[in-house]
Amino acid sequence: MNNTIKIGMFGLGKAGKEVAEQFLNDPAVKLCWIVRGSNTPLTEHLSEDIPVYISSELDLAKLIKDKPVDFIVDFSSADACLGYADILAAHKIGIISAVSAYQEHHLNCLREASKKTVVLYSPNITLGINFIIIAGKILRKLAPHAGVEVIEEHFHNKKEVSGTAIRIAELLGLDPKKHVNSIRVGGIVGRHEIIFGFPNQTLRLTHDSISRAAFGQGALYAIKNLYRRPEGFYTMEQLVSEGFSAALA
Amino acid sequence: MNNTIKIGMFGLGKAGKEVAEQFLNDPAVKLCWIVRGSNTPLTEHLSEDIPVYISSELDLAKLIKDKPVDFIVDFSSADACLGYADILAAHKIGIISAVSAYQEHHLNCLREASKKTVVLYSPNITLGINFIIIAGKILRKLAPHAGVEVIEEHFHNKKEVSGTAIRIAELLGLDPKKHVNSIRVGGIVGRHEIIFGFPNQTLRLTHDSISRAAFGQGALYAIKNLYRRPEGFYTMEQLVSEGFSAALA
Amino acid sequence: MNNTIKIGMFGLGKAGKEVAEQFLNDPAVKLCWIVRGSNTPLTEHLSEDIPVYISSELDLAKLIKDKPVDFIVDFSSADACLGYADILAAHKIGIISAVSAYQEHHLNCLREASKKTVVLYSPNITLGINFIIIAGKILRKLAPHAGVEVIEEHFHNKKEVSGTAIRIAELLGLDPKKHVNSIRVGGIVGRHEIIFGFPNQTLRLTHDSISRAAFGQGALYAIKNLYRRPEGFYTMEQLVSEGFSAALA
Amino acid sequence: MNNTIKIGMFGLGKAGKEVAEQFLNDPAVKLCWIVRGSNTPLTEHLSEDIPVYISSELDLAKLIKDKPVDFIVDFSSADACLGYADILAAHKIGIISAVSAYQEHHLNCLREASKKTVVLYSPNITLGINFIIIAGKILRKLAPHAGVEVIEEHFHNKKEVSGTAIRIAELLGLDPKKHVNSIRVGGIVGRHEIIFGFPNQTLRLTHDSISRAAFGQGALYAIKNLYRRPEGFYTMEQLVSEGFSAALA
Numbered sequence: 001m002n003n004t005i006k007i008g009m010f011g012l013g014k015a016g017k018e019v020a021e022q023f024l025n026d027p028a029v030k031l032c033w034i035v036r037g038s039n040t041p042l043t044e045h046l047s048e049d050i051p052v053y054i055s056s057e058l059d060l061a062k063l064i065k066d067k068p069v070d071f072i073v074d075f076s077s078a079d080a081c082l083g084y085a086d087i088l089a090a091h092k093i094g095i096i097s098a099v100s101a102y103q104e105h106h107l108n109c110l111r112e113a114s115k116k117t118v119v120l121y122s123p124n125i126t127l128g129i130n131f132i133i134i135a136g137k138i139l140r141k142l143a144p145h146a147g148v149e150v151i152e153e154h155f156h157n158k159k160e161v162s163g164t165a166i167r168i169a170e171l172l173g174l175d176p177k178k179h180v181n182s183i184r185v186g187g188i189v190g191r192h193e194i195i196f197g198f199p200n201q202t203l204r205l206t207h208d209s210i211s212r213a214a215f216g217q218g219a220l221y222a223i224k225n226l227y228r229r230p231e232g233f234y235t236m237e238q239l240v241s242e243g244f245s246a247a248l249a
Numbered sequence: 250m251n252n253t254i255k256i257g258m259f260g261l262g263k264a265g266k267e268v269a270e271q272f273l274n275d276p277a278v279k280l281c282w283i284v285r286g287s288n289t290p291l292t293e294h295l296s297e298d299i300p301v302y303i304s305s306e307l308d309l310a311k312l313i314k315d316k317p318v319d320f321i322v323d324f325s326s327a328d329a330c331l332g333y334a335d336i337l338a339a340h341k342i343g344i345i346s347a348v349s350a351y352q353e354h355h356l357n358c359l360r361e362a363s364k365k366t367v368v369l370y371s372p373n374i375t376l377g378i379n380f381i382i383i384a385g386k387i388l389r390k391l392a393p394h395a396g397v398e399v400i401e402e403h404f405h406n407k408k409e410v411s412g413t414a415i416r417i418a419e420l421l422g423l424d425p426k427k428h429v430n431s432i433r434v435g436g437i438v439g440r441h442e443i444i445f446g447f448p449n450q451t452l453r454l455t456h457d458s459i460s461r462a463a464f465g466q467g468a469l470y471a472i473k474n475l476y477r478r479p480e481g482f483y484t485m486e487q488l489v490s491e492g493f494s495a496a497l498a
Numbered sequence: 499m500n501n502t503i504k505i506g507m508f509g510l511g512k513a514g515k516e517v518a519e520q521f522l523n524d525p526a527v528k529l530c531w532i533v534r535g536s537n538t539p540l541t542e543h544l545s546e547d548i549p550v551y552i553s554s555e556l557d558l559a560k561l562i563k564d565k566p567v568d569f570i571v572d573f574s575s576a577d578a579c580l581g582y583a584d585i586l587a588a589h590k591i592g593i594i595s596a597v598s599a600y601q602e603h604h605l606n607c608l609r610e611a612s613k614k615t616v617v618l619y620s621p622n623i624t625l626g627i628n629f630i631i632i633a634g635k636i637l638r639k640l641a642p643h644a645g646v647e648v649i650e651e652h653f654h655n656k657k658e659v660s661g662t663a664i665r666i667a668e669l670l671g672l673d674p675k676k677h678v679n680s681i682r683v684g685g686i687v688g689r690h691e692i693i694f695g696f697p698n699q700t701l702r703l704t705h706d707s708i709s710r711a712a713f714g715q716g717a718l719y720a721i722k723n724l725y726r727r728p729e730g731f732y733t734m735e736q737l738v739s740e741g742f743s744a745a746l747a
Numbered sequence: 748m749n750n751t752i753k754i755g756m757f758g759l760g761k762a763g764k765e766v767a768e769q770f771l772n773d774p775a776v777k778l779c780w781i782v783r784g785s786n787t788p789l790t791e792h793l794s795e796d797i798p799v800y801i802s803s804e805l806d807l808a809k810l811i812k813d814k815p816v817d818f819i820v821d822f823s824s825a826d827a828c829l830g831y832a833d834i835l836a837a838h839k840i841g842i843i844s845a846v847s848a849y850q851e852h853h854l855n856c857l858r859e860a861s862k863k864t865v866v867l868y869s870p871n872i873t874l875g876i877n878f879i880i881i882a883g884k885i886l887r888k889l890a891p892h893a894g895v896e897v898i899e900e901h902f903h904n905k906k907e908v909s910g911t912a913i914r915i916a917e918l919l920g921l922d923p924k925k926h927v928n929s930i931r932v933g934g935i936v937g938r939h940e941i942i943f944g945f946p947n948q949t950l951r952l953t954h955d956s957i958s959r960a961a962f963g964q965g966a967l968y969a970i971k972n973l974y975r976r977p978e979g980f981y982t983m984e985q986l987v988s989e990g991f992s993a994a995l996a
Contacts, residue, residue, distance in 0.1 A: 127392060128450040135384045135454075141496040142489070143376060147903050147932040156894050156944060181928050185894040186944020187708050197903060197933020200463035201377040204455040205384075210685050214449035240391070241497060247390040248494050396654050396683040405645050405695060430679050434645040435695020436957050446654060446684020459934050625890060626948040633882045633952075639994040640987070641874060698961035699875040702953040703882075712947035738889070743995050745888040746988060 005029045005227055006069040008093075010084070011076030012036040012052065015098075015212045019075055020046050022216025029223065032067050035060075037076060055080070060087050070227065071096055071118075073219050078106050089113035092231070096222050098125040098215055100163050114233035118226050122236035124164040125218035129192060130240040132205040136172050136194045138244075139203070147197040148172060153183040154190050165192055171237065254278045254476055255318040257342075259333070260325030261285040261301065264347075264461045268324055269295050271465025278472065281316050284309075286325060304329070309336050319476065320345055320367075322468050327355050338362035341480075345471050347374040347464060349412050363482035367475050371485035373413040374467035378441060379489040381454040385421050385443045387493075388452070396446040397421060402432040403439050414441055420486065503527045503725055504567040506591075508582070509574030510534040510550065513596075513710045517573055518544050520714025527721065530565050533558075535574060553578070558585050568725065569594055569616075571717050576604050587611035590729075594720050596623040596713060598661050612731035616724050620734035622662040623716035627690060628738040630703040634670050634692045636742075637701070645695040646670060651681040652688050663690055669735065752776045752974055753816040755840075757831070758823030759783040759799065762845075762959045766822055767793050769963025776970065779814050782807075784823060802827070807834050817974065818843055818865075820966050825853050836860035839978075843969050845872040845962055847910050861980035865973050869983035871911040872965035876939060877987040879952040883919050883941045885991075886950070894944040895919060900930040901937050912939055918984065 007029050009020055016034075023031040024047060031050055039054045053063070055076075064087070071094040074080055078101045088095055095113060099106075100123040110119050122130070140148065150172075152165035161182050169176040172194070190209035195202065218236065225239050256278050258269055265283075272280040273296060280299055288303045302312070304325075313336070320343040323329055327350045337344055344362060348355075349372040359368050371379070389397065399421075401414035410431050418425040421443070439458035444451065467485065474488050505527050507518055514532075521529040522545060529548055537552045551561070553574075562585070569592040572578055576599045586593055593611060597604075598621040608617050620628070638646065648670075650663035659680050667674040670692070688707035693700065716734065723737050754776050756767055763781075770778040771794060778797055786801045800810070802823075811834070818841040821827055825848045835842055842860060846853075847870040857866050869877070887895065897919075899912035908929050916923040919941070937956035942949065965983065972986050 126450055128445075128447065128452045131388060131391065131452065135387075138384075138493050138496040139380055142380065142492045149930050149932045151898075151928075151930065153942075181930060183896050183898065183928060183942065185896045185942050186949055187946040188944060188949055189708065195900075195930065195932050196377075197935060198377065198459075198463065198466070199934040200458070200460045200466065201375055202457040202459065202933055202935055203377045203380065204453065204457075206453040206455065208451040208453075209449070210447075210451065210687065211449045214447065217447070217449065243391045244387050244493065245497050247387040248490060248497070398681050398683045400649075400679075400681065402693075430681060432647050432649065432679060432693065434647045434693050435700055436697040437695060437700055438957065444651075444681065444683050446686060448685040451684055451686055459936065624948055626943075626945065626950045629886055629889065629950065633885075636882075636991050636994040637878060640878065640990045694875075696875065696957075696961065696964070698956070698958045698964065699873055700955040700957065701875045701878065702951065702955075704951040704953065706949040706951075707947070708945075708949065709947045712945065715945070715947065739995060741889045742885050742991065745885040746992050746995070 005071065005223055006032050007223065008032055008064075008067075008069040008072045009034045010055070010072060010074040010080050012042075013075065015215055016075040017046065018212040019073065019216035019219060020050075022213050022220060026220055029220065032069050033063065035076075037080075055083070060084055064088070064091055064093060069093060071223050073097075073223070074099055075215070078102050081106055081109055085109045085113040089116040092117045094118040094223070094226060095120070096125075096219055096226075097121045098123070098219065100124075111233055114231060117231050118229055118234065119232070120222050120226060120234040120236065120239075123167060125222065125236050126207075126209075126214045127218050127221055127240065128207045128214065129164055129168075130218075130236045132192070132194055132207055133168055133171055133237055134241050134244055135205055136168070136196075139196055140172055143196065143198065148174060149179055149181060149195045149197070150174070151181045151183065151193045151195065152191065153185070153188045155187045156184050158184060162190075162192065168192065168194060254320065254472055255281050256472065257281055257313070257316075257318040257321045258283045259304070259321060259323040259329050261291075262324065264464055265324040266295065267461040268322065268465035268468060269299075271462055271469060275469055278469065281318050282312065284325075286329075304332070309333055313337070313340055313342060318342060320472050322346075322472070323348055324464070327351050330355055330358055334358045334362040338365040341366045343367040343472070343475060344369070345374075345468055345475075346370045347372070347468065349373075360482055363480060366480050367478055367483065368481070369471050369475060369483040369485065369488075372416060374471065374485050375456075375458075375463045376467050376470055376489065377456045377463065378413055378417075379467075379485045381441070381443055381456055382417055382420055382486055383490050383493055384454055385417070385445075388445055389421055392445065392447065397423060398428055398430060398444045398446070399423070400430045400432065400442045400444065401440065402434070402437045404436045405433050407433060411439075411441070417441065417443060503569065503721055504530050505721065506530055506562070506565075506567040506570045507532045508553075508570060508572040508578050510540075511573065513713055514573040515544065516710040517571065517714035517717060518548075520711055520718060524718055527718065530567050531561065533574075535578075553581070558582055562586070562589055562591060567591060569721050571595075571721070572597055573713070576600050579604055579607055583607045583611040587614040590615045592616040592721070592724060593618070594623075594717055594724075595619045596621070596717065598622075609731055612729060615729050616727055616732065617730070618720050618724060618732040618734065618737075621665060623720065623734050624705075624707075624712045625716050625719055625738065626705045626712065627662055627666075628716075628734045630690070630692055630705055631666055631669055631735055632739050632742055633703055634666070634694075637694055638670055641694065641696065646672060647677055647679060647693045647695070648672070649679045649681065649691045649693065650689065651683070651686045653685045654682050656682060660688075660690065666690065666692065752818065752970055753779050754970065755779055755811070755814075755816040755819045756781045757802075757819060757821040757827050759789075760822065762962055763822040764793065765959040766820065766963035766966060767797075769960055769967060773967055776967065779816050780810065782823075784827075802830070807831055811835070811838055811840060816840060818970050820844075820970070821846055822962070825849050828853055828856055832856045832860040836863040839864045841865040841970070841973060842867070843872075843966055843973075844868045845870070845966065847871075858980055861978060864978050865976055865981065866979070867969050867973060867981040867983065867986075870914060872969065872983050873954075873956075873961045874965050874968055874987065875954045875961065876911055876915075877965075877983045879939070879941055879954055880915055880918055880984055881988050881991055882952055883915070883943075886943055887919055890943065890945065895921060896926055896928060896942045896944070897921070898928045898930065898940045898942065899938065900932070900935045902934045903931050905931060909937075909939065915939065915941065
C-alpha cells in the first residue's frame with residue numbers, strides 16, 4: 001500500500017551527510033538507518049529518528065531483518081562493499097554506490113552481486129555530469145571531425161586529476177593524458193567543461209558543482225529509476241542515456 | 250554514376266558568400282550557379298567557373314533545364330521563395346532556406362511546395378545551435394523542476410532580440426519575454442547560452458559563433474541528410490533530433 | 499607590545515557565523531565577543547571562549563569597558579548602528595559595517611560617528627568585487643567608447659536586483675535600469691560580471707562567490723588597513739583604490 | 748598647423764591589412780605608405796591613394812625624405828627592423844613594433860635605436876591584453892596568497908604555446924611551464940584568461956579576440972600616446988600602466 005522506498009546508507013562523511021539530508025527532504029523515500037565507519041562522537045545529529053551504527057560493531061544480516069530496506073546507498077570507502085555485497089544480494093536489496101576509489105576486485109565483488117540484485121555504480125552520480133557525458137557522446141557521432149577538449153577546475157588542494165574528467169574523456173574516446181586539462185586554484189568546488197571546436201563555431205557543455213548535495217539528488221534519480229527493475233549491473237550514464245531515448249520518443 | 254550533389258544558390262550577401270565558399274571546399278557537392286538580387290558589379294569573384302545571375306533578369310525554368318541541380322539553398326530575402334517555390338517543386342528540386350525574416354505567407358508558400366519536394370526551413374541552420382536546442386529539450390524532460398534561462402550576446406548594433414534565442418526559448422516551453430536575456434555590447438559575433446539551474450549544480454550549454462561559414466556547414470549537413478528523401482517539410486531541429494536517436498541506438 | 503587587533507561582532511546569522519570563523523583563524527586578530535539579536539538557543543557554539551550576548555539585554559558601555567576592542571564588525575541588521583554608533587565613537591572604537599539594507603538615516607548616523615572614529619561602510623565588502631569595480635572604473639577612463647554591461651547571476655529565490663550589481667553600475671557611470679542584467683536560476687551562490695565590448699575584442703571581469711566567508715576576508719583586509727588611521731568615513735572601494743595606487747608606485 | 752600624425756607601415760599580411768584599415772578609418776592619423784616583403788601581385792587594393800613598395804627594391808632613406816612620416820608601424824617579420832632601425836632613428840621617426848618572433852639581436856637593434864628616437868615594442872599590442880596584465884599585476888600585490896593560473900584557447904592549428912600567455916605569466920611572476928594551460932580546438936580566434944583563486948571567491952580576467960583589427964586599435968593608442976614624447980624604449984604595458992595611474996589620480 002505504501003510506495004515509499006526505504007533506504008539504508010553507508011558513509012556519513014562530508015558527502016554522506018549532505019546526501020542523507022536530501023533523502024530526509026524527499027517524501028518519496030524514507031531513510032531508515034545509517035552505518036558509519038568511525039566511532040568518534042557525532043557533533044550534530046542529522047535527525048533523532050535515524051539510528052546510526054558503527055560498521056565494526058554491526059550485524060548487517062540482523063539489521064536488514066529488523067529494519068528492512070529496498071536500497072542501500074554507499075558513500076563510504078572502497079572496502080565497504082566487500083562486507084555487504086553478498087548479504088544484500090541474497091536479500092535482493094539494491095546497491096547504489098558512488099565510491100570513487102574502487103579497484104578491480106571491488107568492482108568484481110559488485111558485479112557478482114549484480115547477478116542477484118540491482119547494482120548501480122558510477123564514480124560521479126550527478127545528473128548534470130552524466131547529462132554532459134551522454135550529450136557529448138552524441139555530438140561526437142554527429143560531428144566526428146570536431147576537436148574535443150575537457151577542462152576541469154578544482155580547489156588548489158585536490159592533487160590528482162579529476163576522476164570524473166578522466167571518465168568523461170574515456171567515454172568520448174579521447175586519451176585522458178592528452179585531452180584533459182586540469183586547473184587547480186583557490187576554492188573552486190568543481191567545474192567540468194567539454195569544448196567542441198568547429199572551424200566556425202564553438203560549443204561548450206559546462207557543469208558547475210555548487211555543493212555535494214547534488215550527489216544526493218543523483219542517488220534519488222537512480223533509486224526511483226531502478227525501483228522494481230530486474231537484477232543487473234547499471235551505471236548512471238546508462239540511466240541518463242535511457243532518459244535521452246525516452247525523451248526523444 | 251556520379252554522386253556529387255548539385256546545388257544552386259540564392260543570395261550573395263555576407264552570409265551567402267561565406268556559405269558559397271564552404272560549398273566550393275566540399276568535394277561531395279558541386280555549386281552550379283548563384284542568383285543574386287543586386288546588379289551592382291561584384292568586387293571579387295568567388296570562382297570564375299560559377300555563373301552568377303541577377304534575379305530580376307532570370308528565367309529560372311530555363312536555368313534549371315540548362316543547368317539542373319538537386320537542391321537550391323536560399324540565403325537571400327524573404328520574398329525570393331514566392332518566385333521560385335512552384336517551379337522548383339514541379340521539378341522535385343529540394344529547397345533549403347535559412348532566411349530569418351519570413352512571415353506567414355512565405356511559410357505557407359514553402360509548405361505548399363513541400364507537398365511535391367523536399368523543403369527544409371530553419372531560421373538558424375547551424376549544427377551547434379540545433380544541438381543545444383535538442384539537448385536542452387531532453388534535459389527539460391529529465392529535470393522538469395530545474396530553472397532555465399537563455400542568454401544571448403551580440404554586437405552593439407543588433408537592435409532586435411535574437412530570433413534564434415526566441416526560438417530556443419519557445420522550443421523549451423519558455424516565454425521568450427521572460428526568459429531571454431539580451432546583452433548588446435561591442436563586436437561580439439554571437440553567443441547563445443542555455444543555463445539550467447539546479448539547487449546544487451548548474452549546467453550551461455553555450456554556442457559561440459566565430460563566422461557565418463557555420464551556416465554553410467549547416468546547409469551541407471542538411472543537404473547530405475535530405476538527399477533522396479521523400480518530399481515533405483523538414484526543420485534542422487528535426488534532422489538533429491533524428492541524429493540523436495541514431496547515435497543512441 | 500601586543501599588536502593583535504581586538505574585535506567585537508554584531509550579528510550571528512549565516513554571514514556572521516562564517517565571518518566569525520575567519521576571525522578565529524587569523525592570528526593577527528582576536529575575536530573578543532559577539533552580540534546577537536535573537537535569544538533562541540544556539541545549536542552549535544563557534545568557540546567556548548567567545549562570549550555571546552543578546553542585544554536586547556546588553557549594556558554596551560559596560561561591555562567595552564570590561565572587554566575593550568579596537569573595532570566592531572557589523573553583519574546584523576540596519577537598525578543596530580542606531581544603538582551603538584554614539585557609544586563606540588566616543589571611545590574611538592572603529593566601525594566596519596557590511597549591512598546592505600541601510601536607509602539614509604542609518605548612513606547619517608554612521609557619518610556622524612565618523613567625525614570621532616574610523617567608520618567603513620560598503621554593502622559588499624569582498625576584495626574581489628571591489629577589485630573589479632576599481633579595475634572597471636579605470637578601463638572606463640582608458641576606453642571611454644567601449645560599451646559596458648553588468649550581468650549578475652543568483653539563486654532563484656533572490657527576488658530583487660543585486661545591490662552589488664547596482665552599485666557597480668552606478669560607480670561605472672551607467673544607469674542600472676538599462677545596464678544591469680539579472681539572471682535568476684537554481685542555486686547559483688553569486689556571480690557578477692562586467693563586460694567591456696570593443697569592436698574587435700571583448701573583456702570580461704568576473705567574480706564568482708563560493709561562500710560567505712569571503713566577507714570575513716574582506717573585513718580582515720579593511721581592519722588591518724584601517725588600524726591606527728585617523729577618524730573619517732571610508733569605503734572598501736576607497737581602500738582598494740589606494741591599494742591600486744600603492745601597487746603602481 | 749596640421750596635427751594629423753603621419754604613418755608608414757611595414758607588413759601587409761593578414762594582420763597588416765586589418766591594421767592598415769584601422770588607420771584609414773581614423774582621421775587623427777594619415778597612412779602615407781606601406782612596405783611589403785612579397786612581390787606577388789596584390790589581389791585587392793586597400794586604397795588607390797596609398798603607395799605600396801616592395802622591401803627588396805626600396806630606398807628607405809629616399810622614401811622618408813620624399814614622403815616623411817612621424818611613426819612607422821611594423822607588422823612584418825623579425826629581420827625587418829635590422830634594415831630600418833638606424834635610418835629611422837637618425838631621422839627621429841618613431842618605431843612601433845608588434846612583431847612577435849624577435850630574438851635577442853633584434854631587440855638589441857631596437858634598443859640602440861631608442862637612444863635617438865621613440866621605440867615601442869610589445870608582442871601583443873592590444874589594449875585589452877595589456878589591461879588584464881596590469882590589473883593582474885596589481886591584484887598579485889593586493890592578494891599575494893591567491894593562486895593564479897593562465898588559460899589560453901586558440902584554433903587547432905596554432906602549434907606553439909601563446910607568446911602572449913607566456914608573457915602574462917612572466918609579468919605576474921609565474922613559471923609559464925607550470926601555470927600556462929593551453930587549449931587547442933576548432934577555430935577559436937584567441938582567448939586569454941587569468942584566474943585568481945581565493946578560498947571563497949574566484950576572479951577571472953578574460954580577453955576574447957574577435958579580429959586582428961584590435962592590433963590596429965592598439966597601435967593607434969600607442970601612437971597618440973607617444974606623439975612628441977622623448978626618445979626611449981617603451982612597452983604597451985608601460986603605457987597602460989601610466990593610464991592606470993592617471994585614472995586613479
